Amino acid sequence: MIEVNKQGEVWVFAEQRGGKIEETPLELMSKGRELADTLKVPLAAVLLGDEVSGLTEQLARYGADKVYVAEHPLLEYYQASSYAKVVDELIHEYAPQIVLYGATPCGRDLAPRVASSVKAGLTADCTDLLIGNHEIKKTGTVYENLLFQVRPAFGGNIIATIINYDRWPQMATVREGVMPMPEPDVSRKAEVVKKTVHLSQTDLVIDIIAEHMQAKKVDLKASRVIVAGGAGVGSKDNFKLVWDLAHCLGGAPGATRAAVDLGFIDRDHQVGQTGTTVRPSLYVAIGISGAIQHQAGMADSQKIIAINNDPDAPIFGVAHYKITGDLNQVVPMMIKAIKEKV
């Protein structure tokens, strides 16, 4: 158990795969930087792997003041037991006050194992993190500068803010694509702290026999703008309108399950309860009626434009801009307007 301390650092677990840092932890560096600055403590990245010290410069450029590097041949491939053992040792040695992980398949596998061995709190799938105070009304006790861990819960029906004030570190996994990617600063340097790793073959309890990873064709979560089409678009050919508008907005094309089932577009593009959950700056819904399963995947978008010829389409209930009209006319109007203005 780690005692509460106010000088503890802010850590980001720098998940790497095959010598490349994953995107989500890099995104987390921007939030980590902000939290560390607010708390006036250093931001450190925690890097595990085999021969990965070449990645420390990149972590510095993305905002790390310090990089803890644990290198060992047995850390070449991620697995929960060996990685958790090393992260646990680091936490006990340096007592950070905050540890953040990407809510990736690896982060969601590792973080709870670490939380259990450190006996620390962990909040899953946060969509925001900030520093704030918590008052216990009954006693009037105020806990200052805690990590507010904001996450949707209950199938997205509520937003919960979770804290921990009596045990450190405060740990959270953070959803992919919700934090802005920081601008790398080539002039930044970081202090490198080498961690001696004590691992033996018996710590590797799992053998990876075979693996096949594929890059996603489209990264909806990382897109600031998503232009999505539904069954109302009518045909695969007509879906070109969706692609064109997405292209001129620098966004990604999305789709409803119905449009995917009709073969208009690949399943990688599906938004909604059974597809990807997105919260872009702008979501344009074209020919989408707005079933609740689709809304569950996009209603948190900051701005929503809906184009539909049915004035009673449920999608209009969540839209900021409601355009009742023929998408075949309205979409080209938008493309024209954007090309002229931007």
Place this chain on the structure above:
Amino acid sequence: MGYNCVVLVKQVPDTKRVTGQAMNDDGTVNRAALPAIFNPEDLNALELALDIKDRFGGTVTVMTMGLPTATDVLRAGMFRGADQAILVTDRRCAASDTLATSYILSCGVKKLNPDIVLCGRQAIDGDTAQVGPQIAEKLDMPQITYVEDLVSLEGETIVIKRNLGNGWQEVRGQLPVLLTVLDTANEPRVPRAKRLMKCKAAKCRMEVEKAAKEDDSIDVDAVCKDLEDRGLLIRQWDLDFLEADMQWCGRDGSPTKVHRIQSVVLAAKESKDVEPTQDAVETMVHELIVDHTIG
């Protein structure tokens, strides 16, 4: 021969049907206001355990932590083929977060000394996916998460196919092991009528006691003995029986606390009707550029 499997299951509110009364003022969940269901991925975990029993022999035990009303999911597990059901129930479990829950459940699993522990990847009320890996750590077991298929099981060696979302992995481990199972792993079987008829009488002691309060003729000990003889007594374990250390249970054992809860209103705060004309569309695009939504 065969394998002893423990399946950890959870009764969850059906989050697809949340209404305004679902939250208490203090931010906790008003479970009474929601229909309670078997957590979907726990059914997939149960199915995998039953499949292992069908193919290799052994036993399947379902265990849950909760109020006596949670016996519904234990009975549902027995209907499908579980041999034994255990309810971990104790007032001092209240307000447990995932860390405390995993501690308490790990104490329960320890009593059974199983070969394979199975749970759903995550529960739909919290979607945290934390309790499985935390139990594995507490039991010092390997964890294999995101299980999509049991490739082979021979002696003490298990081979599993994991689905990592953007790819898959085949891994080999030695028993005992903890698995967290995905909804794509299998199609859970439906209860068979014969088992349903037999097992619907299954009860835990607290349920018998409750019935006895309304009916003086019920002899609690005799009824429990009879249920036990017929394999229909749901075991009821409290924290004393589990020899749990109270500092890791309930509120004291839970580092995470709720600061605030807000409900999500699925409606746009301000909405504008835009005419389907070039001028109106241009005005809208201009607004989006001005407020930095695009551009």
